[in-house]
Each structure stands twice: as C-alpha cells, then as structure tokens.
Amino acid sequence: MAHWKLTISYDGSSFHGWQIQPNGLPTVQAAFSEAIHHLTGESVQPQGSGRTDAGVHALAQVISFPLNGALPPTNFLRALNRVLPQSIRVLQAELVPESFHARHSARGKTYEYRVFERRVRQQPGQPAAELVCSPFLAPFVWDCRWPLDFELMQQASRQVLGTHDFTSFAASDPDKSLREDGQRSGPNPVKTIDRSEWTREDGLLIYRVHGTGFLHHMVRNLVGTFVDVGRGAILPDEIPTILAARNRTAAGPTAPARGLFLKQVDYEAQAPQAGKLEGES
Incomplete structure (x- = not known):
C-alpha cells in the first residue's frame, strides 16, 4: 500500500470548508475523494492538516491518504490537476512512511x-x-x-x-x-x-x-x-x-x-x- 502526502492550494470561495458535509454541499475533501476515485477506482477520505472553514483559502494545505495501487508521483500529480476543479491545485506529491498523518504529524x-x-x-x-x-x-x-x-x-x-x-x-x-x-x-x-x-x-x-x-x-x-x-x-x-x-x-x-x-x-x-x-x- 502506498501512503501519499500532497501539498495543495485552493480558493475556498465556492467551498463549504474542508470537511465533507452530510448534506452534500461542495467541500475540498469531497472534491479530492471524487478525483481520486475517478482516477484509481479507490474510495478514500483524505485527511487534512486542519479543517478550514467555509470561504477560507489555502496556500499550502497538506493532506494524506493511502492507496492500494502504485502510481508514479509525476503522473498522479498531473492527473489530479486535470480532474480537480480549477480552484484547487496540487503543488507537490510525494510518498511518505505509513506513520505520517497530515494532522497528527503537524508540529x-x-x-x-x-x-x-x-x-x-x-x-x-x-x-x-x-x-x-x-x-x-x-x-x-x-x-x-x-x-x-x-x-x-x-x-x-x-x-x-x-x-x-x-x-x-x-x-x-x-x-x-x-x-x-x-x-x-x-x-x-x-x-x-x-x-x-x-x-x-x-x-x-x-x-x-x-x-x-x-x-x-x-x-x-x-x-x-x-x-x-x-x-x-x-x-x-x-x-x-x-x-x-x-x-x-x-x-x-x-x-x-x-x-x-x-x-x-x-x-x-x-x-x-x-x-x-x-x-x-
């Protein structure tokens, strides 16, 4: 299993914050879950370094998640940026140890x-x-x-x-x-x-x-x-x-x-x- 760390940037104007909402409103976490499923067929909920509120932006948010399939980081970054909304960009993609967690590992x-x-x-x-x-x-x-x-x-x-x-x-x-x-x-x-x-x-x-x-x-x-x-x-x-x-x-x-x-x-x-x-x- 591959463990991923992504550094991302987004314009939060059109999102109801980071975390997936039970009412289905658009969120950054939901956008990533949908993009990853579209590319890999795997269902994951990426974990963020923090839960930004509705309307808040990020210059360098960090998210992490595991995937069963092996993907070249170069290809994965480019593919994500093709399917994500224009208001979200992946700036960096890297493989990390299983112990890494975007929120728990933050200092x-x-x-x-x-x-x-x-x-x-x-x-x-x-x-x-x-x-x-x-x-x-x-x-x-x-x-x-x-x-x-x-x-x-x-x-x-x-x-x-x-x-x-x-x-x-x-x-x-x-x-x-x-x-x-x-x-x-x-x-x-x-x-x-x-x-x-x-x-x-x-x-x-x-x-x-x-x-x-x-x-x-x-x-x-x-x-x-x-x-x-x-x-x-x-x-x-x-x-x-x-x-x-x-x-x-x-x-x-x-x-x-x-x-x-x-x-x-x-x-x-x-x-x-x-x-x-x-x-x-």
Whole structure:
C-alpha cells in the first residue's frame, strides 16, 4: 500500500470548508475523494492538516491518504490537476512512511490574514481618503471600512505572543459535551504563539501568525479584535485582560472568512522517499 502526502492550494470561495458535509454541499475533501476515485477506482477520505472553514483559502494545505495501487508521483500529480476543479491545485506529491498523518504529524502552522484599507489617513487630523477595492481582489481580503492605526494593531498583536489560554478567541462550539463537573469538554485552549505581527504590503495590511495549534475561528477572532484596536474601539493593553477573561464575549468580532489563508504547515524532517515532485499551480 502506498501512503501519499500532497501539498495543495485552493480558493475556498465556492467551498463549504474542508470537511465533507452530510448534506452534500461542495467541500475540498469531497472534491479530492471524487478525483481520486475517478482516477484509481479507490474510495478514500483524505485527511487534512486542519479543517478550514467555509470561504477560507489555502496556500499550502497538506493532506494524506493511502492507496492500494502504485502510481508514479509525476503522473498522479498531473492527473489530479486535470480532474480537480480549477480552484484547487496540487503543488507537490510525494510518498511518505505509513506513520505520517497530515494532522497528527503537524508540529506548527502559519496563517495569513489580508485586510484592504479602504480609508487611509495621509496626515494626522486630515480626513481619510477612500479607496476602491478591485473586484479581482475583493474575494480574498476584508474590505475594511474604518481608518486603522497600524502601530496600535502591531502593539496589540505582540500581546498574544507566548503560551496562553485562548478561550476568549475561540468560537463557541455547540458540539462540546457537558462533563460531570459542569465544564464543557473540547480542544485544549492553551496554545503557544511565537509569531504575531502586522505588515503593510502592496496596499494591504497583512497579519501573520505562527503557532503550535489553533482553535476554531481563533485567527479570525484575533484579527477582528486587532481591527477593533486599530479603529480605536479598544486599547492594545486590554488584550491581556481579554485573554484572562477566558470568555468569547470579551474579545472583538470574527473577521470575514475570505481574508484568511492557511500559509504553511510544519513537520519534522523525514527520511527521503522515492518519488517526489514539485508541481506548478
């Protein structure tokens, strides 16, 4: 049996997230299951490094799955890109040890969030000039209607560096079950963030964050809170208080899904395997 690792990229605009939905709505996982079955006749459900939400994009998502048949990686990559929707591309295909799992083997992730500054203040005290977001850019950014203070947002982003309980920045999960002690079970909310920063690039505000793991909606809730700081609704030094509250209502709104990209997934170095191909998107 061959064990595959694919690095993929996709425009999430038309998908209802990564995971297969019981109602048959289009998802990235379903698209891959159908493409693999079409090419090989085998029924598999590829495992992803994480479950991106509806409308979220990926620059380098990682998936893994086993196949009974042996295929040359070069041919498999090209064949998948022929049958997959244009909004999904396989960038790299490689054979890996049986122990590899896209999610369980991951050691860290980098996310990127893009904000279009619609109102930019050229001089302090002056009215902000209003810009128009291109329709070719709009599906991939938050077209933010407020003038934003970059330095305040940068100060706020540094407040989440280190190891913290990020409950205040996690989506309320209705699937959590109530334990005997009255607490709700769910993913460990304690995460370690070692990169959290804003940059200005090509007319966009870009937030990049790297950590050991992320909770549901965590990055989008961080961005929504930092934008609240940038527009003057809260102060940067309120972030530690929000973290300490461990309550979702203490933080800012959830930023739109369309601005979020899974940028990179980290794994420990593996022994080289026969058959690895880097493809073009």
